Amino acid sequence: MNLSFKRLQTDSLLVLSVFIVASCGLAYELIAGALASYVLGDSVLQFSTIIGTYLFAMGIGSHLSKYVPEDKVLQRFIEIEVLVGLIGGLSAIGLFLAFAWLPTFKTILYALVVCIGTLVGMEIPLVMRIFNSQKQAFHELVSRVLTFDYLGALAVSLLFPLVMAPMLGLARSAVLFGILNVLVAGWTAWHFYPKVALMDTEGLSVDEQQQQRANHSKIRSRLIVRILVAMVLLLTGLIFADRLVGLSEQKLFKAPVVFSTNSPYQRLIVTEKSGHLQLFLNGNLQFSTRDEYRYHEALVHPIMQKLSDSTRATKPKLEVLILGGGDGMAAREVLKYKAVDHITLVDLDPEMTQFFAESSRFKKLNNDSLNSSKVSVVNADAYKWLEANNEVYDAIIIDLPDPSHYSLAKLYSEPMYHMVKDHLTAEGLMVVQATSPYYAPKSFWSIDKTLQVSGFKTTPYHAYVPSFGEWGFIVGSPNTSFTPPAQYDLPMRFLTPSVSREMFTFPPDMQPVEVEPNTLDKQILVHYYVQDWSDE
Known part of the structure; x- marks a missing residue:
């Protein structure tokens, strides 16, 4: 692939991608902070350390993005979207299970935060390089990308506490945002790769054109397979999210969970053993009927x-x-x-x-x-x-x-x-x-x-x-x-x-x-x- 893909016209789908990418990036940060405060308490400490670590990791990701070659920018962006969608989407389920079964919960928590933050940090720089294919003025480029980046952050900061967390819970919310990331990867591969393949063959001999098209076809096929695999895993996670979280809660509470629900303020769980009921709010026992x-x-x-x-x-x-x-x-x-x-x-x-x-x-x-x-x-x-x-x-x-x-x-x-x-x-x-x-x-x-x-x-x-x-x-x-x-x-x-x-x-x-x-x-x-x- 040569640098000719820079001549692609900015597409409305790419603008929408920026909005979704920003929304998902902030969502994973909020989910990690909320989950940590649920299970570890002291919400200010948990959110402060999670946000600080996440922003630091995003800085690492932004730095690493400069090492992506120009002829690989679109491909790497799609691969990163698949990865961040898969890891971020399944992060809440994994953390609930880790808290129940593993003694190293904090290590796993911050490792995930660093991993997701690094990948998210690479997204916007790569998107800006794709936008730059128009050779538009720098101030216009920055303005367009950051406008939709901040709008996406605003949208999820309102939707997450008011709609997503209380109605869907942390686990299913994370999976849905992961699906959005993978959809961005899917439509980017579907929409842009044919244009890249067509433009990269301009000025080449017939044999060279055939070879270039074959290379693009292989890359696109591999990307689509990865996207489909990630989507299947996330959909499976969405279907079984409640059951998997229930398994972790069953382990934690040491009694059958007979009722659970989420509200905008807390997770309410009722367990029963030997005819006695117990109420837990955010994992803390409130009373036992005994x-x-x-x-x-x-x-x-x-x-x-x-x-x-x-x-x-x-x-x-x-x-x-x-x-x-x-x-x-x-x-x-x-x-x-x-x-x-x-x-x-x-x-x-x-x-x-x-x-x-x-x-x-x-x-x-x-x-x-x-x-x-x-x-x-x-x-x-x-x-x-x-x-x-x-x-x-x-x-x-x-x-x-x-x-x-x-x-x-x-x-x-x-x-x-x-x-x-x-x-x-x-x-x-x-x-x-x-x-x-x-x-x-x-x-x-x-x-x-x-x-x-x-x-x-x-x-x-x-x-x-x-x-x-x-x-x-x-x-x-x-x-x-x-x-x-x-x-x-x-x-x-x-x-x-x-x-x-x-x-x-x-x-x-x-x-x-x-x-x-x-x-x-x-x-x-x-x-x-x-x-x-x-x-x-």
Whole structure:
């Protein structure tokens, strides 16, 4: 092949190729970052290191592109599209399986990121060299390529979190982007190679023309075979993606997965073993039906019994706010008090609240609390909802996932607790689940200190939940110190006056440690949390 292919006229398909190439390149980066944050936690750290490594690898790829000979540019571009489509498309499936079965997950993760980033880094320089066949002005060449490159990045940055990840999941999204890369390779080989073959024979003898056409035909045939093989592999991956991811989850959770779904915010998985169900959000256990009553009784009843005692004469009806608790279990416990007039439950994820409002087995478990006439379910970010509303409540129960990453730690920050205090009545009480004072002491006591600097008088306590071990809670009062109830009016499976007294006593190995409060700017709580559970 000689340099005559530079005389090809720019085709609209090539412009579309730039758009798709940019979309796929960013998609693989987002998928790797999201998957790493799902399985490793600390989303800021994972996305920062993934993006940094990916951009570095793209720089390597851009440098390597200059070594592609002019007469091989089109061929190499097609080969790279096939490779990046195949590797990037199957990357999420491979990473899920690696996390479940191999001890070297991080090594595999960053090796894949470097490999994909290097290939993606070669794409745009090669496309620009193909565009340069028109011999157009440099500023026009750069403008056209980068315009569609950035438009493609914008498109996928919107589609991925809003449509692809929640509707298709990470694995199938990656495969679909891989198919797009291979389609780019296919139409480039189909559309451009015949023109290259025709133009490269201009001015040659009859024998030379025949030889050149034969060479082009062989190259094109090999490329088409590779494209077809890659497409078959990706389509197979698309068909079996859910099953393969399910195998990895089955290995991780050590119990049959009976339900799984993706939302824009998390992956929800329910497992069942020996008749007991477990709920996992992004791989983290939220509760087991074997012992969830211990957790929810300990969370709800100390403050609700106290409020029921103190307001029985002065205020017969109680207004309650639950932040989180989309499973309806905390609401189930609150509804046991006749003094409760209304519960507002604010949970970010509509998939979560809908599932627990409609699933027959979980409706039975939460006593159909989410469908109670006394309960209003609001799907919103708790932080933003508190900012936008002025209602005050007698009790605020904060039942949120652990502060494993920054978007969650924001809900354990000083500004958050200031807003919670503003939404409490003068004699109201709040309680927050606060991780484990035994396994995560820095996290637990940081939450306690954050509440204190936010103006609360705090009373920490703990309960043993077999699925979690020792688990911690903190009562916050805006004015007077909280004293645990001496007795409980309601019959319960776990909580008794003697158990309650023990909950509010901390043994020597769970005493306070010196920590900083969690501010919105610094978010030290995430670092404490990662450190605590890494040391466990």
